Amino acid sequence: MTQAQPYSATEEKMARYAKALSHPARVFILRFLEQQCACFAGDISEQLPMANSTVSQHLKVLKEAGLIKGSFNPPTIEYCIDKENWTEAKALFEAFFTPCC
């Protein structure tokens, strides 16, 4: 415990994206959205063994992590992958698992 310095920006980002992926329901949702390109919250909820409100919470976590976007079109909300951040996350994980040396 000699160094009180915080973590690098890369480490923080990695951890943030990883945390978003750290629940099987959220992994499922992302894979589902990759296949569907876009779909409604209800379509997702139908596939998952949990209450609507819990699914909504997981969607919020993914939204806050920047991995998905929702476009409001009442009474439904259409969700899709946020491509920009998705690409960033992909690059981060790739670099992480393939070290330079």
Place this chain on the structure above:
Amino acid sequence: MTQAQPYSATEEKMARYAKALSHPARVFILRFLEQQCACFAGDISEQLPMANSTVSQHLKVLKEAGLIKGSFNPPTIEYCIDKENWTEAKALFEAFFTPCC
């Protein structure tokens, strides 16, 4: 909530590895081990702004996730990346971020 079926093995594994990566200290430790190939718990602890016992806890999480291995050589313990599972995790994340369609 119409389907009470659990998640696929892939989803569970992804989530498990992602959870191991979901704290910046653990990301740091893994990057450190990638560079060092192998090192002692003390070497890691020196680099991190937290108590020894907390670092030990993070090492335990990584060990339980299968991403690192420790070889006991008292009074020290030498840690290194578990290459087999590392390769599996790498493949899982790659496939996840690069969908077929």
Place this chain on the structure above:
DNA sequence: TGAGTATTTCGTAAAAATACGAAATAGGTA
């Protein structure tokens, strides 16, 4: 045997994640 070193385990406290059902929101339709 007794001290020293590196590390983990234990006990505990505080914060965050997960889950539910009920209530709120916000627009479309009769």
Place this chain on the structure above:
DNA sequence: TACCTATTTCGTATTTTTACGAAATACTCA
């Protein structure tokens, strides 16, 4: 205007994570 539908937010309970310091472990060396 009053209802319907899809979704989120709220309040709450339970579990898990994170962190610390003190004590335990396990081996080496004097």
